[in-house]
Amino acid sequence: MAQAQSVLADALGLAPTEARIEAQVLLKHGLGDVARAWLIAHEHDPVAAKHEATFKLLLHRRLEGEPVAYILGEREFFGLMFKVTPATLIPRPETELLVELALRRIPSPPSGCPPTAMLSPPMGEGGRQTGSGSEFRVLDLGTGSGAIALSLAHARPGVEFVAVDVSPDALAVAYENAQRLEISNISFMQSNWYAALDTQLFDLIVSNPPYVAVGDAHLRHGDLRFEPLSALSSGEDGLDDIRRIVSEAPVHLKPGGWLLFEHGYDQAAKVRELLQLAGFNAIFSACDLAGIERVSGGCVLT
Numbered sequence: 001m002a003q004a005q006s007v008l009a010d011a012l013g014l015a016p017t018e019a020r021i022e023a024q025v026l027l028k029h030g031l032g033d034v035a036r037a038w039l040i041a042h043e044h045d046p047v048a049a050k051h052e053a054t055f056k057l058l059l060h061r062r063l064e065g066e067p068v069a070y071i072l073g074e075r076e077f078f079g080l081m082f083k084v085t086p087a088t089l090i091p092r093p094e095t096e097l098l099v100e101l102a103l104r105r106i107p108s109p110p111s112g113c114p115p116t117a118m119l120s121p122p123m124g125e126g127g128r129q130t131g132s133g134s135e136f137r138v139l140d141l142g143t144g145s146g147a148i149a150l151s152l153a154h155a156r157p158g159v160e161f162v163a164v165d166v167s168p169d170a171l172a173v174a175y176e177n178a179q180r181l182e183i184s185n186i187s188f189m190q191s192n193w194y195a196a197l198d199t200q201l202f203d204l205i206v207s208n209p210p211y212v213a214v215g216d217a218h219l220r221h222g223d224l225r226f227e228p229l230s231a232l233s234s235g236e237d238g239l240d241d242i243r244r245i246v247s248e249a250p251v252h253l254k255p256g257g258w259l260l261f262e263h264g265y266d267q268a269a270k271v272r273e274l275l276q277l278a279g280f281n282a283i284f285s286a287c288d289l290a291g292i293e294r295v296s297g298g299c300v301l302t
């Protein structure tokens with residue numbers, strides 16, 4: 001363990017605590033997902049040869065730079081465990097801000113209110129979501145693993161959610177997460193942003209779109225090297241997809257509806273300008289725990 005910790009710290013430039021946590025997490029997984037308490041209690045016990053071999057393999061993958069979330073195949077987000085694969089972005093803590101801001105805008109129905117939509121397998125492009133149109137409806141654009149939409153749907157079981165992604169592989173992961181978490185008030189659809197949504201209207205649209213500039217050096221470092229580029233980067237200034245999401249949102253929002261989305265650390269001013277150009281009101285940006293303007297949004301009046 002101690003050896004693995006120092007190898008990880010040296011190879012990946014991790015702080016000692018971080019390296020210790022990673023070594024522990026990998027060992028825990030290598031031992032067949034034993035409890036952390038068990039691991040601590042047996043810290044000095046010899047490890048069986050087959051478990052040692054598995055651990056070495058996991059360590060090797062991590063030393064090659066593969067993200068811990070892909071090695072484990074899961075990542076916790078907003079208190080729920082999500083399956084993640086290289087077809088999906090790894091949910092990040094700063095995205096929980098988007099979930100919190102969205103929850104403030106989704107009414108909590110009286111307890112006992114039944115879900116309004118049933119979990120249905122992902123529909124192909126052109127598929128249609130049924131619904132009376134009178135209930136509160138939320139759209140998640142570019143859902144990936146489903147982390148945002150499913151966290152919201154879990155917290156608001158009486159509200160109807162639609163989650164779209166252009167990638168069928170990502171949609172399959174999101175659908176599996178919905179099943180694992182037993183969340184049924186959501187439907188999935190393959191769509192390039194709004195393309196397959198026809199004239200559907202929503203009370204709230206949320207998104208964590210790709211927003212990193214194509215030439216950004218961050219894309220060549222750390223976890224980002226292993227994540228789908230289509231989920232990370234978007235044109236020269238990183239704003240290509242955000243421009244589309246903002247400009248087309250008013251067509252899909254009911255009067256008084258909100259658009260909320262995550263963006264890059266230096267994009268808030270530009271994004272507020274885009275929202276203004278598209279006719280949004282009550283435009284705002286909110287800071288993440290690091291004090292960085294990370295989520296912006298606005299509402300349409302008509």
Ligand code: GLN
Pocket residue numbers: 089092208209210211212224231232233262
């Ligand atoms: N927040 C991610 C990062 O900067 C990027 C995710 C995204 O483009 N939506 O690492």
